[in-house]
Amino acid sequence: xxxxxxxxxxxxxxxxxxxxxxxxxxxxxxxxxxxxxxxxxxxxxxxxxxxxxxxxxxxxxxxxxxxxxxxxxxxxxxxxxxxxxxxxxxxxxxxxxxxxxxxxxxxxxxxxxxxxxxxxxxxxxxxxxxxxx
Amino acid sequence: xxxxxxxxxxxxxxxxxxxxxxxxxxxxxxxxxxxxxxxxxxxxxxxxxxxxxxxxxxxxxxxxxxxxxxxxxxxxxxxxxxxxxxxxxxxxxxxxxxxxxxxxxxxxxxxxxxxxxxxxxxxxxxxxxxxxx
Amino acid sequence: xxxxxxxxxxxxxxxxxxxxxxxxxxxxxxxxxxxxxxxxxxxxxxxxxxxxxxxxxxxxxxxxxxxxxxxxxxxxxxxxxxxxxxxxxxxxxxxxxxxxxxxxxxxxxxxxxxxxxxxxxxxxxxxxxxxxx
Numbered sequence: 001x002x003x004x005x006x007x008x009x010x011x012x013x014x015x016x017x018x019x020x021x022x023x024x025x026x027x028x029x030x031x032x033x034x035x036x037x038x039x040x041x042x043x044x045x046x047x048x049x050x051x052x053x054x055x056x057x058x059x060x061x062x063x064x065x066x067x068x069x070x071x072x073x074x075x076x077x078x079x080x081x082x083x084x085x086x087x088x089x090x091x092x093x094x095x096x097x098x099x100x101x102x103x104x105x106x107x108x109x110x111x112x113x114x115x116x117x118x119x120x121x122x123x124x125x126x127x128x129x130x131x132x133x
Numbered sequence: 134x135x136x137x138x139x140x141x142x143x144x145x146x147x148x149x150x151x152x153x154x155x156x157x158x159x160x161x162x163x164x165x166x167x168x169x170x171x172x173x174x175x176x177x178x179x180x181x182x183x184x185x186x187x188x189x190x191x192x193x194x195x196x197x198x199x200x201x202x203x204x205x206x207x208x209x210x211x212x213x214x215x216x217x218x219x220x221x222x223x224x225x226x227x228x229x230x231x232x233x234x235x236x237x238x239x240x241x242x243x244x245x246x247x248x249x250x251x252x253x254x255x256x257x258x259x260x261x262x263x264x265x266x
Numbered sequence: 267x268x269x270x271x272x273x274x275x276x277x278x279x280x281x282x283x284x285x286x287x288x289x290x291x292x293x294x295x296x297x298x299x300x301x302x303x304x305x306x307x308x309x310x311x312x313x314x315x316x317x318x319x320x321x322x323x324x325x326x327x328x329x330x331x332x333x334x335x336x337x338x339x340x341x342x343x344x345x346x347x348x349x350x351x352x353x354x355x356x357x358x359x360x361x362x363x364x365x366x367x368x369x370x371x372x373x374x375x376x377x378x379x380x381x382x383x384x385x386x387x388x389x390x391x392x393x394x395x396x397x398x399x
Contacts, residue, residue, distance in 0.1 A: 001300065001399025003365060034134060036171060036264055038302060038363050042374030044318040050227040051219055052177040061209045061216035062223055069202060069335060076327045083327035086317055090328055094316040094377075095363045097171050097228045099136060099262050106260065108175030111227075127372065129365050131302055131399045133134030133264045167267065169304060169397055183360040184352055185310040194342045194349035195356055202335060230304050230361045232269060232395050239393065241308030244360075266267030266397045 002030055003129040010120035014067065016049070016059040017115040019126060024105055026128065033103055035132040040095045042127060045085035045119035047092030053112030066091070066118075085119035092116050100130065135163055136262040143253035147200065149182070149192040150248040152259060157238055159261065166236055168265040173228045175260060178218035178252035180225030186245030199224070199251075218252035225249050233263065268296055269395040276386035280333065282315070282325040283381040285392060290371055292394065299369055301398040306361045308393060311351035311385035313358030319378030332357070332384075351385035358382050366396065 006022055023039065041048045052058045066088055076083035096113060099106040107113070115126060137159065141150055156172065174181045185191045199221055209216035229246060232239040240246075248259060272288055289305065307314045318324045332354055342349035362379060365372040373379070381392060 001302075003367065036134075036169070036262060036302070038365070040364055040372070042372075042377060044316075044324075044374065044376045049223045050177075051223050055211055055213070057210035057212070058177075058216060058219050061211050062220050064209075065203055065207075065216070065220040066223075068207075070331055074331075074334075076330075077323035078321055078327050079323070080321070083324060083331070086324050087328050087331040090315045090317050090332075091224055091357055093226055093359055097230060097363060098173055099171070099260065101136065106173070106175075108177065110177045111175060127365065129302060131264060131397060169267075169302070169395060182356045183310075184356050188344055188346070190343035190345070191310075191349060191352050194344050195353050197342075198336055198340075198349070198353040199356075201340075224357055226359055229359075230363060231306055232304070232393065234269065239306070239308075241310065243310045244308060264397060 001131055005125050005127040008115045008124045008126055010117035010122055010124060013120050014063050015117045018053055018112045019115050020112045023113060027100055027103060032100055032130055035100045035130045036097060037100050037130045038095055038097050040127045043124055044089055045082055046124055047089050047116035048096050049092050049114050049116055050096050050111050051114060052110045054110055082119045088118040134264055138258050138260040141248045141257045141259055143250035143255055143257060146253055147196050148250050151186055151245050152248050153245045156246060160233055160236060165233055165263055168233045168263045170233050170263045171228055171230050173260045176257055177222055178215055179257060180222050180249035181229050182225050182247050182249055183229055183244050184247060185243045187243055215252045221251040267397055271391050271393040274381045274390045274392055276383035276388055276390060279386055280329050281383050284319055284378045285381050286378045289379060293366055293369060298366055298396055301366045301396045303366050303396045304361055304363050306393045309390055310355055311348055312390055313355050313382035314362050315358050315380050315382055316362050316377050317380060318376045320376055348385045354384040
């Protein structure tokens with residue numbers, strides 16, 4: 001078992017940050033041939049997801065849709081004012097699991113791994129673990 | 134560690150396809166007694182979920198509700214026109230994890246594993262991996 | 267590989283129940299130093315999520331928001347009347363994955379693990395598995 005973490009800096013209140021190459025670099029540097037790779041988000045107002053990376057408009061549309069699903073103009077109880085970000089974290093999920101084979105993350109043709117910032121900008125991090133089986 | 138993939142053909146723009154017996158067959162054929170089973174969806178306009186399989190109305194209600202949560206009549210930026218399907222993929226998630234014990238998938242009484250088609254009909258696939266621990 | 271289950275009693279139609287200390291106790295009692303911990307919810311009208319545990323208002327806001335995202339006043343087909351709960355189960359997800367290191371669940375500062383009741387009150391359970399790698 002190998003594990004670690006890396007930083008993710010965000011520059012907007014809400015955005016998707018592609019972290020796929022950082023993960024692929026970790027796999028290469030550690031000579032991991034195969035295994036189960038889990039990426040975990042330790043923040044309560046952020047998430048992690050896998051979606052299309054080719055057209056940045058898709059990322060904008062995802063952020064826009066999530067904003068409409070969890071509107072900010074509602075009298076939430078939590079005084080810190082970021083309850084929508086907490087709801088978005090639960091809708092998106094706190095981890096993704098994917099496979100490594102022949103030293104490569106096994107993603108579909110259009111898939112990339114994204115850190116989801118819902119309450120930025122902030123300095124964030126992701127943690128990862130690979131079980132070689 | 135064992136891994137593989139299988140095809141899933143869909144026949145509607147949006148539908149849930151029960152893939153539980155295909156997975157159970159894989160476990161039986163490979164004589165897997167126990168482990169962690171991960172099912173991964175490599176598509177960006179589809180998902181995978183675990184929910185009730187007994188009454189098909191539940192599947193229709195889930196599809197209907199997701200359609201209302203992510204409406205199609207919005208001026209999305211992505212020109213391909215399937216942004217709602219990408220949003221649905223992120224809301225549903227790209228993988229499910231469950232346990233195998235005594236050679237059986239450990240599902241609750243009413244649970245079944247479903248491929249979620251959000252941009253069909255298409256020929257799709259799911260990938261799987263089992264870590265025996 | 268270690269696995270087991272524990273009961274979760276709920277007292278409201280919808281609520282989040284913090285189960286973090288039950289899981290940490292399991293890890294301590296079994297002397298688990300490191301691994302991948304998966305928590306699985308075997309029910310189709312409940313979920314499991316990781317979110318903030320410090321301010322109970324966050325939990326109330328999450329429940330309230332999910333209720334508005336999946337309204338109950340819609341003519342669902344499923345006769346049992348709990349279709350919204352099934353939709354919520356799919357939006358939240360059926361499992362969470364997190365890491366164990368130095369005998370401790372590796373949660374972020376504000377994170378706690380919650381059973382999500384969407385069709386209570388009921389006597390429920392969660393199952394868990396830890397792969398030591």
